[in-house]
Amino acid sequence: MTASAYPDPRDRLAGAIPKLRAFAISLARDVSRADDLVQDTILKAWSNIEKFDPATNLDAWLFTILRNTFYSSLRKTRREVQDSDGFHAASLSVKPAHDGRLALQEFQKAFDALSPEHREVLILVGASGFSCEEAAGMMGVAIGTVKSRASRARKRLAELLHLEDGEDMFSGTDGATQAVVLRSAKVGF
Amino acid sequence: MRNDKDEDAPKRQAIREQIDENLKRVYAAALNEELPDRFRDLLAQLKAKGESGSDGAE
Numbered sequence: 001m002t003a004s005a006y007p008d009p010r011d012r013l014a015g016a017i018p019k020l021r022a023f024a025i026s027l028a029r030d031v032s033r034a035d036d037l038v039q040d041t042i043l044k045a046w047s048n049i050e051k052f053d054p055a056t057n058l059d060a061w062l063f064t065i066l067r068n069t070f071y072s073s074l075r076k077t078r079r080e081v082q083d084s085d086g087f088h089a090a091s092l093s094v095k096p097a098h099d100g101r102l103a104l105q106e107f108q109k110a111f112d113a114l115s116p117e118h119r120e121v122l123i124l125v126g127a128s129g130f131s132c133e134e135a136a137g138m139m140g141v142a143i144g145t146v147k148s149r150a151s152r153a154r155k156r157l158a159e160l161l162h163l164e165d166g167e168d169m170f171s172g173t174d175g176a177t178q179a180v181v182l183r184s185a186k187v188g189f
Numbered sequence: 190m191r192n193d194k195d196e197d198a199p200k201r202q203a204i205r206e207q208i209d210e211n212l213k214r215v216y217a218a219a220l221n222e223e224l225p226d227r228f229r230d231l232l233a234q235l236k237a238k239g240e241s242g243s244d245g246a247e
Contacts, residue, residue, distance in 0.1 A: 010236070017228050022219035031222060039231060046235045104218070107211040126209045127216035154208050163204045 006054035013042060013062075019128065020062050026123040027070050029112050037073075041066040060130065064138045067120060074116065110160035118153035125150050 020041060024034035044065050045052070052061050111119060124135040125146065132150075136143045157163075 010239075014229065014232055018220055018224060021222070021224065021228075022216055025219035025222060026216060035225060035227070038228060042228065042231055042235075104211065104214050108215055108218075111212075111215055122208075122212050123216055127212040154205060157208055158204050163207070 009052050009054055009058055010046060010049055012058055013045060016059055016062055017042070019059055020066060023063055023123060023128065024066055024070070026127075027067065027116055027120055029119075037066055037070055040069050044069070057134065060134055060138055063124075067138065070116070107161065110157055113160055114153060114156060117149065118156060121146060121149045122153050122157075126154075 017038065021034060021038050024037040024041075025031055028034045028037060041062055045062055048065075052058065111122075114122070120139065121135065124130045124138065125132055130138070132143050132146045136146045139146065141149075
């Protein structure tokens with residue numbers, strides 16, 4: 001029996017899944033891979049539920065399990081990823097434009113071209129509403145590291161999208177093309 | 190490419206806002222992906238297993 005002040009956190013897992021899965025998709029950029037990550041995370045969370053402090057944020061705890069699972073599998077599969085360009089190939093092969101306003105798709109391509117570490121920090125502090133302090137806890141780094149990593153990641157995105165020279169954000173496809181090129185270059189290490 | 194003159198600050202701020210707005214859209218798009226049944230099924234299985242005794246053997 002868990003302490004009566006808190007409901008059994010296992011009963012809250014279902015409600016946490018949509019956000020957890022959105023984070024997984026943001027990290028892995030591939031839905032089926034993301035779903036495997038979510039599944040692993042649920043299993044780990046369930047069997048380690050006594051390690052969860054119910055006074056803390058369940059989402060943050062689950063996100064931590066998920067990102068640790070993601071990075072350890074990434075380390076294991078990095079060689080395979082090098083061979084095939086792995087899960088990124090599919091999303092990058094989508095041609096952005098019939099023309100006109102496919103702004104989000106352009107942005108997503110640039111986002112895909114970031115390192116997982118950069119995608120992670122931007123989603124945590126830029127999109128999913130965690131504080132830098134919470135993100136630091138999840139990522140296991142200092143707050144200053146979160147801030148500087150987020151800043152570098154934004155800068156990188158701006159470069160990929162050619163935003164530095166004040167152009168309209170999505171005025172052309174050059175950003176996406178360059179993103180693909182840079183991505184390929186980066187896969188090499 | 191250092192270009193940190195003061196007159197660039199509003200531009201950098203605008204770029205940052207554009208980026209964060211789009212990050213939220215990327216995240217929202219991921220949130221809107223239809224949730225497969227497998228997670229609900231998995232939780233139901235885990236729960237059933239727990240109720241029939243905490244022995245994990247299948």
